Amino acid sequence: MKQYYDVEAVRKLFPAVEKMTYLDSGFQTPMSTPxxxxxxxxxxxxxxxxxxxxxxxxxxxxxxxxxxxxxxxxxxxxxxxxxxxxxxxxxxxxxxxxxxxxxxxxxxxxxxxxxxxxxxxxxxxxxxxxxxxxxxxxxxxxxxxxxxxxxxxxxxxxxxxxxxxxxxxxxxxxxxxxxxxxxxxxxxxxxxxxxxxxxxxxxxxxxxxxxxxxxxxxxxxxxxxxxxxxxxxxxxxxxxxxxxxxxxxxxxxxxxxxxxxxxxxxxxxxxxxxxxxxxxxxxxQIGIDNIQAHCFELGDRLIAGLEELNIELVGPRDHALRAPHIYVAALPADEWMDYFASEDVRVSPERDGVRISLGMFNNASDVDRLLEVIRARRETGRAPRAA
CATH class of the missing domain: 3.40.640.10 (Type I PLP-dependent aspartate aminotransferase-like (Major domain))
Structure with missing residues (x-):
């Protein structure tokens, strides 16, 4: 992925994201040190x-x-x-x-x-x-x-x-x-x-x-x-x-x-x-344009991963039509939310699935962790090992 800013330095300002896979900024963001x-x-x-x-x-x-x-x-x-x-x-x-x-x-x-x-x-x-x-x-x-x-x-x-x-x-x-x-x-x-x-x-x-x-x-x-x-x-x-x-x-x-x-x-x-x-x-300091571009790249990675798992994306895919940071996977929320919580993956239930929402502090590992958790349950019925 292209480096638009020092994401790892930003992550250190949000301690909660090191304790869980936080993909719920569309609900609220964790508190930063500043x-x-x-x-x-x-x-x-x-x-x-x-x-x-x-x-x-x-x-x-x-x-x-x-x-x-x-x-x-x-x-x-x-x-x-x-x-x-x-x-x-x-x-x-x-x-x-x-x-x-x-x-x-x-x-x-x-x-x-x-x-x-x-x-x-x-x-x-x-x-x-x-x-x-x-x-x-x-x-x-x-x-x-x-x-x-x-x-x-x-x-x-x-x-x-x-x-x-x-x-x-x-x-x-x-x-x-x-x-x-x-x-x-x-x-x-x-x-x-x-x-x-x-x-x-x-x-x-x-x-x-x-x-x-x-x-x-x-x-x-x-x-x-x-x-x-x-x-x-x-x-x-x-x-x-x-x-x-x-x-x-x-x-x-x-x-x-x-x-x-x-x-x-x-x-x-x-x-x-x-x-x-x-x-x-x-x-x-980071720049809105950089935050947007970073989230778009993470979103593209997420969409590609969902496609590999044959999971439909709810909403538009085109950059011109979609927000860079809000994605809904067509997974029944009532069947998946407890599982995500048990794996320390923070997401939100939405009308047509599970919402994954990104922030300035998210990185590729967060997206990959989410996909790993989904894959483990769909393919084996078992939870993955803790990250």
Whole structure:
């Protein structure tokens, strides 16, 4: 395999991957040493000094700028949320929709994206679904667009089979039709390059516990700041352009911030943001393009091995259509998950099989170990010797 970066050095930063065959980054990534150290430093400051909150907020703004760089956005376009679901709900409820309007989505996409918009049906909003397919692009949505269509919301990468959809063409369609475009990048961020401007997104939402290497409880929201008509469904002092310094609410001064802060309601997950800062530094050091290329090579190795075992791959094979890091083997999850666990192989059950999801720390030995474990059971009915 081509060496895009020092994978073995990276593995040493993730101690858990030396104790098991970890192929479950699509669920969550194990904690790295830099993230652990950032969390420990935060706890130490809190414990020893009762918390230098003003310093923590300054660091938060520095982290916001790093998120913006990751997405080719401005810091003023980034808000911190709790998770992807909260980000999607913020986006859905910020759209100026009225009864009779409709939103287009993909049937079978992540349910928490769908529910954010399905919840608007009580306001008379219609949600229309296109069929899931290996290829989803502008043409997929075009026939459902009418005068009442106001938005398209979709994932970039699917969690259940690793589809990577053509969000750039969909974004171009939205621009041509003056539609809002909302993208869930939870399964892409940190592994697949994402340019908010190129894809012409209105909102982009994600959590941070997969490709961004941070424990659960922190999310991100990108907002195209030219869309000043989009306002939050709720309000707090921090959401305002002029938060009252004396903490007295003033009904005559409630203009929302002209930055993505309008969508924040505070307080912030400051420990998570400290962890994210360290994770972003690690990702930047390695390079998203390198992480993507490395995962593609591991994925090609995995696909070849599955073919040798006559195991079908669920989802697309073509690099242009698939994510580099998410693969589903057509093995009945209820028959295989306990076996994988007994062999210290961490994977996830999915709709049509077993999901194998890669991270920056995985190597060829991880893939080969998985294939060995499968081969042993299929060919002999016995587990292999411990690696």
């Amino acid at each position: 993230v652990k150290q950032a969390l420990e430093a935060f706890v130490s400051e809190s414990y020893e000094t009762a918390g230098p909150k003003s310093v923590w907020i300054e660091r938060m703004e520095a982290t916001r700028a790093k998120v913006a760089t990751l997405l080719n956005a401005a810091p003023e376009e980034i808000a911190f949320t709790k998770n992807t679901s909260e980000a999607m709900n913020i986006a859905a409820n910020a759209l100026p929709l009225k009864a009779g309007d409709n939103v287009l989505m993909i049937h079978g996409d992540h349910p928490n994206n769908a529910y954010a918009f399905l919840n608007l049906r009580k306001k008379g909003i219609e949600v229309r679904f296109i069929d899931m397919a290996d290829i989803v692009n502008a043409e997929s949505f075009a026939s459902l667009i009418d005068a009442n269509t106001k938005a398209i919301s979709m994932s970039y990468v699917t969690f259940h089979a690793g589809h990577r959809f053509d969000i750039e063409s969909v974004g171009t369609l939205c621009r041509e039709k003056n539609l809002y475009f909302i993208i869930d990048i939870m399964q892409a961020v940190g592994v697949v390059p994402i340019d908010a401007k190129t894809v012409r997104a209105t909102f982009i939402g994600c959590g941070t516990h997969k490709g961004l290497l941070v424990p659960q409880g922190l999310g991100l929201l990108y907002w195209d700041r030219t869309r000043i008509e989009l306002e939050p469904a709720y309000l707090a002092a921090i959401s305002l352009q002029n938060p009252p310094s004396d903490f007295i609410a003033r009904p005559d001064d409630m203009a929302v911030a002209d930055t993505a802060r309008r969508f924040e309601i505070g307080n912030f997950n400051l420990p998570g943001i400290h962890a994210l800062d360290a994770a972003l530094d690690l990702i930047a």
